[in-house]
Amino acid sequence: MYSEKVLKEFRHPKNLGKIHNPDGLGKVGNPVCGDLLWIYIKVGKNKKGQEIIKDIKVKTFGCVAALATSSKLTTMAKGMTLDEALKINKEKIAKELDGLPPQKMHCSVLSMDGLRRAIEDYRNKKAGRIEPSKKQPSRSSCRHRNKKGNGKSN
Amino acid sequence: MxxxxxxxxATTPLDERVLNAMQPFFWQKFGNASSVHSFGTEAREAVEKSRETVAKAINARPEEIYFTSGGTESDNIAILEIAYANRERGKHIVTSKIEHHAVEETCKFLEKDGFMASWLGVDKEGLVDLGEVGNAVTGKTILVSVMHANNEIGTIEPIVEIGKICREKGAFFHTDAVQSVGKEKIDVNKMNIDLLSSSAHKFYGPKGAGFLFVKEGTEIQPLMHGGGHERGLRSGTENVPGIVGLAAALEIAEKExxxxxxxxxxxxxxxxxxxxxxxxxxxxxxxxxxxxxxxxxxxxxxxxxxxxxxxxxxxxxxxxxxxxxxxxxxxxxxxxxxxxxxxxxxxxxxxxxxxxxxxxxxxxxxxxxxxxxxxxxxxxxxxxxxxxxxxxxxxxxxxxxxxxx
Missing domain, CATH: 3.90.1150.10 (Aspartate Aminotransferase, domain 1)
Incomplete structure (x- = not known):
């Protein structure tokens, strides 16, 4: 069912764990199968002065594909500028893993969403903006919501 | 390693004794059980002897045992064909929320085809409530299908009592016994069962072989049409090695x-x-x-x-x-x-x-x-x-x- 690369990534995962006092935190849950994932980032600068992902860690509750894509995404994103990291998409992650079973493609979407939330969280905090989730207490929508990171490691 | x-x-390995019993029927005694010549006769004898073995194991009569390809086919014949043969009496069936997909999906198919299904809930141990069964079964109910033992959590359902309710109310009672045959004592008479599904590979027999018990006098029609094998209920050349293996495996399982x-x-x-x-x-x-x-x-x-x-x-x-x-x-x-x-x-x-x-x-x-x-x-x-x-x-x-x- 899984490619050799997926199995290798699952057996030898990278960047699993958490960062204390992260610059950005993205928490996402997948409504399709119930996987959950927290992404922590530390932001630094490269020689050109661009903001880069200096360190990244992920905590994942999920299946083999969820763990493998979490590991692969963090490996890909580490060292990238924030703008480059935002361009990572599910196809790129899947390609790096020699493909995913069709019903597991959403796992790569989940880790990608987590990273986007973490970057957004960092940028919001930097701009001194109030957490959007705190401004919207009403929960009328039942669509897939990604929980915004609050910047505090827990 | x-x-x-x-x-x-999920499945069991084939018992070596079963393999030995099956082997001649692949190549030495390969005849078609429908043929008149000696090749056919020896195959026919093996099939009928197997039928007797299976019948004895569950206290049925040989003519009430129909060989099939396994659990899924047995469930499909039982549910679909009871429903279609008895639709004039009523279009209501009762089943549980914890059935194997072979029962669950077949009942859902019937729902799409104009039948009404009641889905019995279970308690935290997975047991069906007998009071709920009693309430669900009405004069319009033609079939109740509740599994004997659950494949995921191992719950053994009170099928004797469910069967009794069905007898009282005049509904046929089918039980998917794929997980329990060979593991739990089954007596179709004492347990008030009208139809029972079983699969050989769950009790150290071969894959692709199963049986359906249908109590004599049960109105049912065939799913597979053709040469009229298995007394017209299940056409198709008998899987002689599979049938022999099923019977041998069941005999061993019952003994042990x-x-x-x-x-x-x-x-x-x-x-x-x-x-x-x-x-x-x-x-x-x-x-x-x-x-x-x-x-x-x-x-x-x-x-x-x-x-x-x-x-x-x-x-x-x-x-x-x-x-x-x-x-x-x-x-x-x-x-x-x-x-x-x-x-x-x-x-x-x-x-x-x-x-x-x-x-x-x-x-x-x-x-x-x-x-x-x-x-x-x-x-x-x-x-x-x-x-x-x-x-x-x-x-x-x-x-x-x-x-x-």
Whole structure:
């Protein structure tokens, strides 16, 4: 069912764990199968002065594909500028893993969403903006919501 | 690497004695059981002798046994053909929420075809409520289908009492006994059963062979039309080696049943006791005892996901299975675990071990050595732990999955 690369990534995962006092935190849950994932980032600068992902860690509750894509995404994103990291998409992650079973493609979407939330969280905090989730207490929508990171490691 | 197979509810290895019984029928006694010549006759004799063996094992008459390709086919014939043959009497069927997909999907198909189905709920142990059965079965009910033993959590349903209710109310009673034949004593007369499905590969027989018991006088029509084999109910050249293997396997299973059940129950208790030593774990289904198949241990572990556990166990040579959504094609968690009231996130953490004849105490020790480390490893990388609030995600999940029967 899984490619050799997926199995290798699952057996030898990278960047699993958490960062204390992260610059950005993205928490996402997948409504399709119930996987959950927290992404922590530390932001630094490269020689050109661009903001880069200096360190990244992920905590994942999920299946083999969820763990493998979490590991692969963090490996890909580490060292990238924030703008480059935002361009990572599910196809790129899947390609790096020699493909995913069709019903597991959403796992790569989940880790990608987590990273986007973490970057957004960092940028919001930097701009001194109030957490959007705190401004919207009403929960009328039942669509897939990604929980915004609050910047505090827990 | 040492390999330990603890997935006997999925399938069992063929018993060597069964293989020996089957072998001549592949090539020396290869005749078509419908042929008049001696090749045909010896095949026919083998099929009929097998039929007698099966009938004796469940206290039926040989002419009430129909050989099929397995559990799925038996369930389909029983449910569809009772429904279509009796639709003039009423278009209502009753089944449970924890049936195998072969029953569940067949009943759903009938719902689309104008029948009405009532889906019986279960308690936290997976047991159907007899009061609910009594209320659900009405004068319009033509069929009740409730499994004998559940494949995931091992619950043994009160089928004697369900059968009695059906007799009183004039509805046919079918039971999917795929998990229980060879493990639990079955007497179709004492148990008030009209139709019973079984599959050989669950009791150390070959895959592709099963049978359906249909009580004499039951109005049923064929699913497979053709040469009129199996007294017109199931056309198609008889799978002679498969039928011979099924009968041989059942005979052995019946002979060894009590002794083997007692042995497996001791091992199951050992496994359960050791596994519950891991923090935040629990047993799904009834306590080990008369309400549970002796070989089934279905555990739950908080904060970890089943498919990851199954693959990590497999890397240690251990074969188990899970009811996690992630390991199913539909990405739905087990409908059985949902029916006993487990929230989604807990369904994900389920792990089923099903023991068998080859399982030893040493195997259990090996599993108990590997399992805590695997759970610990996955918990370390999980964002979940006691006190982490995931209610917001849960709500999303509930909403997407919230379509019960």
């Amino acid at each position: 040492k390999r330990i197979y603890l997935d006997h509810a 049943r009590e002794k083997e059940n007692a042995r497996e129950r001791i091992l199951a208790k050992k496994l359960l006791k050791g596994a519950l030593g891991i923090e935040n774990s629990w047993l799904n289904g009834p306590a080990i005892g008369p309400k549970r198949l002796s070989n089934n241990v279905n555990l739950g572990f908080d904060f970890v996901e089943g498919e990851s556990m199954v693959l990590m166990l497999s890397d240690k040579g251990i074969a188990a299975s899970t009811g996690s959504a992630c390991s199913s094609k539909s990405l739905e968690p087990s409908h059985v675990l949902r029916a006993i009231g487990l929230p989604h996130v807990k369904c994900h953490g389920s792990l089923r071990f099903s023991l068998g004849r080859g399982t030893t105490a040493k195997d259990i020790d090996y599993v108990l050595g590997a399992l805590p480390r695997i759970v610990e490893k996955l918990r370390k990388i999980s964002p979940l732990r006691k006190g982490v609030d995931i209610s917001e995600f849960e709500e999303d999940i509930e909403h997407v999955h919230g379509h019960e029967h």
